[in-house]
Amino acid sequence: MSNAITAEGLRKRYGETQAVDGVSLEVRRGEFYGILGPNGAGKTTTMEILEGLREPDEGSAQLLGQPSWPRDPALLHRIGVQLQASAFFERLTAREQIRTFAALYGVAETRADEMLETVGLTEKAGTREDKLSGGQAQRLSIACALVHDPELVFLDEPTTGLDPQARRNLWDLLRRINSAGRTVVLTTHYMDEAETLCDRVAVMDHGRVLRVGPPRELVRELGVDTLEDVFLQLTGREYRE
Ligand SMILES: Nc1ncnc2c1ncn2[C@@H]1O[C@H](COP(=O)(O)OP(=O)(O)OP(=O)(O)O)[C@@H](O)[C@H]1O
Structure with a gap:
C-alpha cells in the first residue's frame, strides 16, 4: 500500500x-x-x-x-484538517458547529454529539463559538476535524x-485514534x-x-x-x- x-x-x-x-x-x-x-x-x-x-x-x-x-x-x-477557530461558522453554538460539519460529511448527528463529549464540551454544547474560551474553541476545532473519522x-x-x-485528554484521544x-x-x-x-x-x-x-x-x-x-x-x- x-x-x-x-x-x-x-x-x-x-x-x-x-x-x-x-x-x-x-x-x-x-x-x-x-x-x-x-x-x-x-x-x-x-x-x-x-x-x-x-x-x-x-x-x-x-x-x-x-x-x-x-x-x-x-x-x-x-482527511481531517484542524482549522483555526476563526474558520467557525459565525454565531452558531458548539453543537450547531459540529453538527454542521457532520452534515457536510453525511455523518449522523449522534456521532457529532459523541465527538463533543469526547473532547469534553458537552456542557458547552449550547454556547456560541465566540463565547468559548481559547482552549474550548481549540477542542471544538479538533472535534470538527475528527467527526467524519478520517x-x-x-x-x-x-x-x-x-x-x-x-492536554492529557487530547493526548489520550489522539493515541486512541492512532491505535x-x-x-x-x-x-x-x-x-x-x-x-x-x-x-x-x-x-x-x-x-x-x-x-x-x-x-x-x-x-x-x-x-x-x-x-x-x-x-x-x-x-x-x-x-x-
Ligand atoms: N501567507 C503568508 N504570506 C507571507 N509570508 C508568510 C505567509 N505565511 C507564512 N509566511 C512566512 O513564511 C515563513 C514560514 O512560516 P510558517 O507559518 O510556515 O512557519 P511555522 O514554522 O509554522 O511558524 P510558527 O511556529 O510560528 O507557526 C515565516 O517567515 C512566515 O512569516
Whole structure:
C-alpha cells in the first residue's frame, strides 16, 4: 500500500521569504508523525501544502496515493484538517458547529454529539463559538476535524493554549485514534508532547528538514539526553521564543 504521504522537493516562497525550501518526506500509514521547528521554520506552510490547501511553487505531494494538488474532492472525506477557530461558522453554538460539519460529511448527528463529549464540551454544547474560551474553541476545532473519522488527520499545534488536564485528554484521544489505525500528523512546540506521542519526528528550520527519526533514536544519534537537546543542537535555537 502507498504511504499516507509522500512529498518531494516542496518549495514555497512568499515575496522575499523562502518559507519552504526543498522539503521531502514520507509518512507511513498508521504512523504518528510530528513536525518540529522554531517559529517561522515553515511547518504550517508545509502542512498546508501536504493538506492540499496551498499550491507549492515546486515539488509535489501524494496524499493517500493521490496528488494533493490540484485538490481532489474525493480526498476530503478521507482527511481531517484542524482549522483555526476563526474558520467557525459565525454565531452558531458548539453543537450547531459540529453538527454542521457532520452534515457536510453525511455523518449522523449522534456521532457529532459523541465527538463533543469526547473532547469534553458537552456542557458547552449550547454556547456560541465566540463565547468559548481559547482552549474550548481549540477542542471544538479538533472535534470538527475528527467527526467524519478520517484516515489521515492533520493538527497544527493542537494543544497550544490548553490546560494540563485538557492536554492529557487530547493526548489520550489522539493515541486512541492512532491505535485504531489512523495516521496523525501534527506540529508542536512541546518537546514532551512529541516525545510521548510521535513514532517519528521531522525537525525543520529555515524551510528545510534537518533530520527525521524516532525521538529516542535522534537522542541516541546525537548523544544527548532529551529531544529538547536534539532540537537545540540541530537548530541552534530554543523551541519557543
Ligand atoms: N501567507 C503568508 N504570506 C507571507 N509570508 C508568510 C505567509 N505565511 C507564512 N509566511 C512566512 O513564511 C515563513 C514560514 O512560516 P510558517 O507559518 O510556515 O512557519 P511555522 O514554522 O509554522 O511558524 P510558527 O511556529 O510560528 O507557526 C515565516 O517567515 C512566515 O512569516
